[in-house]
Amino acid sequence: MSVDERFQDYVSRPLPETLSELVQDKATGILTAMGVEAHRGIVLVDGEIRAARSTLEEEKLGLFLVGKQWLDEKDRAQALLTQATADAPPFGEVLVARGFISASELEGELQELALTIICRAASDSTAYTEFFEDPEGVHLDTLTHLTTTQVLLNVARSYEDLDAKYRRLGDRGCRVQLVADLDVSLDDLEVTPTEAFVLSRAKGRPRLQDLIQGASLPEEKAVATIYSLVIAGLIRIGVDGQAAESQGEVQVGAEPEISENQMSELQEIKSLAEAARRTDHYQALGLERSATDEEIIDAWTSIRQRYAVSRTSEPHLGDAGPWLETIQDRAQDAYQVLGDPATRRRYNSVMAGVDKARSRVDGQLVAPVVDPAARTALVEANLKRADELIRDGEVFSALQMLEQACAIEARPSALLKLAQLQLKNPKWDAKSLRTLHKALEVDPDFIDAWLELADFWHRRNDADRRRKALEKVIALDPRHPKAVVDLAGASGKKPLSRMRNLFRSKKK
Structure with a gap:
């Protein structure tokens, strides 16, 4: 050339x-x-x-x-x-x-x-x-x-040549496919409501033309939005159409109508999923604490059938998979405890102590606690009780006590402990990430939280974010042994040369 x-x-x-x-x-x-x-x-x-x-x-x-x-x-x-x-x-x-x-x-x-x-x-x-x-x-x-x-998403948004965007999208008969999991993308990135909607429409691998029409936007805005998602690597255009058609996928522009009863059921499932982590084991199964063993078995069986993940094949529940999984997981946790007489007795004893602690908290919060000493004593009592529950293996009850303590006073160490407990449930990754970010908002120099964040991204195979978290630790403590070793391993470089990269700009 x-x-x-x-x-x-x-x-x-x-x-x-x-x-x-x-x-x-x-x-x-x-x-x-x-x-x-x-x-x-x-x-x-x-x-x-x-x-x-x-x-x-x-x-x-x-x-x-x-x-x-x-x-x-x-x-x-x-x-x-x-x-x-x-x-x-x-x-x-x-x-x-x-x-x-x-x-x-x-x-x-x-x-x-x-x-x-x-x-x-x-x-x-x-x-x-x-x-x-x-x-x-x-x-x-x-x-x-x-x-x-x-960064790519922001850059694509700022690019204004609409003709170039049309050229990049190409043949409108091509299939469009999500590159990453939709929930992960929405949790990890700052996307606009329009981008989130288009991503949700791309789940069924529609043709590009159907995606543009189904976006319910002026065509130019739909094209600009899809272009940004393509540049960022969130969706891909040019998926083999024959393979997609063989799976009998539904076109975006041909969605089935949803009845009022179906919409009501969808809303009920969403509400149950959102409330799942705020319920105790009995509430998770829809039972009173006086329920018999037979009632516990019947409730668990009913939830397994009514909120089965396989119901996502029904038209109105196509996007409800994560909510159904949350309901199932919460109910299973409850049944594992309440379904065995010995663990149920132990749980009842723990809950009696939780109820007593809650009654003290509620009594003190009738009027706002303005005395710093009283607030501190209340938080200390909740944190102490949470540690006892953790030692007893009652993670869910400990979570509730930690959440109450953090709501009264957002201590970085308590938020970190809460995030670590949330990570025990693989479905709560997004909740744990938000809690870690909260801890770092309260104390940007909290090294233990940065290390936990680095481990979080390591488990998610996100080398970019893991590196950034580790570099933050090195900036705070250049000799931190774990951070130096982990960062060297992540970069493939010797620790000392990697540290120099953090603090020195390029010399001409």
Whole structure:
């Protein structure tokens, strides 16, 4: 290919598509968008989008923070004087050391700046792109809390060439397929309601034309939404149509009508699933504590039949699989305890203690507890009781006590313990993740919570997010033995060289 032909190929290839392809290819290097006003670079390492840079002064950290009113122009000029030597610390570290901004606030601003640069690169109609391989480069990661998938989604949203989006989607007769589990995508990513709806419509592998029509959106908006999901790698177009047809799938535009009774049943199932973790074992089976052994067996049998997961084959319950699983799992946990006389007696004894503790809590919460000492004593009592329940193997009751304690006072250590208990149920991964995030909101420097988060993503085979969590631990404690070893294993590098990558930007 000649230089002119290569240049024309760069001009005609949209940046979001090039970036998405480099991510899929696990590329390492810098994708540069060279426009009239600015040259912008997007840094990739092993297919992960790590950072962005720009030649435009207003897209450099100093002026960006001036615009955000973290410092004024005089402060910026004085801080820049420290950058005269090759071994000078990064500009952001200087600002933190001088008290203009905290480390966590700087982290957030660096992430926003990087995302701004990438999105502007995508929307610059004058720019052409070129990729420069950079296998030995060392780059500061400024996208610490955004996954590459989320970045791609944001970039595709900012791209405005509708004609290019139509070209990328191609033949409308092709099938569309979800690449990732829908529930996982909705839990892990910040998707718009429109994107979530289109993802739900793609579950049956419809043809592209049917997906566009079934989105209940103006065609241009539907095409733009589908384009963003394709670039982010959440859906794929071009699935073999013959294979899909052989499974007798229903077209998006031909959904069966749902009766009022069916809609009522669907709502009942949703409500039961949402309330599942707030019920005790008797409530989970719809029984009083005085229920006989026969009534317990009958209730369990009835729930197994009425809320069987196989009922997702019924038209009105096609999307109710996760709710049915939650109801079944909760009822099974209850039956395993109540179905055996010995464990039921033990459970009744534990619940008597829980009821007594609840009565004390309710009595004290009739009026708001404004005395800090009283609040602390109440939380301590709940936490102590939760530890006793955990030792006795009553995880569900311990969960309830921990939730009450955390509702009164959100202690990071208690939230971590709650998240660890929630993780014992594989169906509660999303709940545990929210609890871990809450613990880190309360204390961003809570190392144990970051380690638990790293292990969470390791179990989910999400190397990108695991690495970010481990790097946060190293930033807080550079000598933390577990984090150093785990991070080295995750990156395939020696621990010391990996640590240097976290704190030093590339030197020319």
